[in-house]
Amino acid sequence: MFSQCRFAAVLAAAAILSTTAAEAQPAKSKLDDVLSRGRLVLGTGSTNAPWHFKGADGKLQGFDIDMGRVIAKALFGDPEKIEFVTQSSDARIPNITTGKVDITCQFMTVTGERAQQVAFTIPYYREGVGLMLKANGSYADYAALKAAGSSVTISVLQNVYAESMVHAALPQAKVDQYESVDLIYQALESGRADAAATDQSSIAWFMTQNPGRYKDAGYGWNPQSYSCAVARGDQDWLNFVNTALHEAMTGVEFDFYAASFKKWFGVDLAPPQIGIPVEFK
Structure with missing residues (x-):
């Protein structure tokens, strides 16, 4: 009886050691x-x-x-x-x-x-909201827009936060909301808006597609990081x-x-x- 009990104990210990060793093996990446x-x-x-x-x-x-x-x-x-x-x-x-x-x-x-x-990787880009102006427009930069106060109209993509987002940078500006990014650019081009507010990457891309016609107002806000994810x-x-x-x-x-x-x-x-x-x- 004693030998049988000892044999069972040895088997149990071996099983524990085997399980522990298996758990210690690193998972395949x-x-x-x-x-x-x-x-x-x-x-x-x-x-x-x-x-x-x-x-x-x-x-x-x-x-x-x-x-x-x-x-x-x-x-x-x-x-x-x-x-x-x-x-x-x-x-x-x-x-x-x-x-x-x-x-x-x-x-x-x-x-x-x-x-x-x-799990996010390190960021590879920092996005933010910016303002795009016509190169030959009435306003030279962000400071000029802000100084103009309520006489400035900003076109922006329609969403529930649009007005508060624009007013974070230009508290007195009039905000016109549109259903697509193309329409906010059209409002700027036609003169219905003095500046278009959108992602800075979108502004940069649009300016590369239309060289010499537009300019960045030189101010960004609402930062957010873009990362890959695993x-x-x-x-x-x-x-x-x-x-x-x-x-x-x-x-x-x-x-x-x-x-x-x-x-x-x-x-x-x-x-x-x-x-x-x-x-x-």
């Missing part, structure tokens, strides 16, 4: 899966220039698309080793949590609520993507990042300062 597959599966949109949209050749292009190519190049040495899954904005988080995509890069604003569902709980994968994006903005892939920024936003970026990394100054 998405990084390993992507490398084994040989391509990155990226979730993004297809209808919002300059972020993600189809060109004349039917292929996706835009700043989000370029950020995906940055990650693909870091993975495989080839920015073309990427598969795009086009998705609506509502599908951005579900497609990550269900594993349909490896990562989403789709002008996704970082919020605390979303960060409870997905599934929670996979630090190796998150670290890798962060490294790829970080080095695009500050290191070995800066030329690619800067060329993309210039193409889509019309802005020449100053190269990263040599010496102590700027993030540690």
Whole structure:
């Protein structure tokens, strides 16, 4: 009886040790899966220039698309080793949590609520609201608009926060709301509005498409960060993507990042300062 009890105890101890050892084994990272597959599966949109949209050749292009190519190049040495899954904005988080995509890069604003569902990468762009003026218009810049007070009319996309958003920058301005971005630009062009208020990236893109006709008023507000997103709980994968994006903005892939920024936003970026990394100054 004693030997049987001792044998049972040994079996139980072995089972415990086996379970503990299994639990100690690190879970396989998405990084390993992507490398084994040989391509990155990226979730993004297809209808919002300059972020993600189809060109004349039917292929996706835009700043989000370029950020995906940055990650693909870091993975495989080839920015073309990427598969795009086009998705609506509502599908951005579900497609990550269900594993349909490896990562989403789709002008996704970082919020605390979303960060409870997905893991955000470091930001690759800081968005904000800006004001676009006609190059030959009555107002030179933001200071002139603000000084004009209630005589200024601002066109803006219709939404429940539109008026308060504009008044945060121009407290006395008249606010005219329109149902589409095209209409707010038309109001500016026709003279019904003195300035158009919209995302600064949209202003930059519109100005690159219409050189010399418009100008930025030189003031931005309502900042928000755009980041890619991956599934929670996979630090190796998150670290890798962060490294790829970080080095695009500050290191070995800066030329690619800067060329993309210039193409889509019309802005020449100053190269990263040599010496102590700027993030540690």
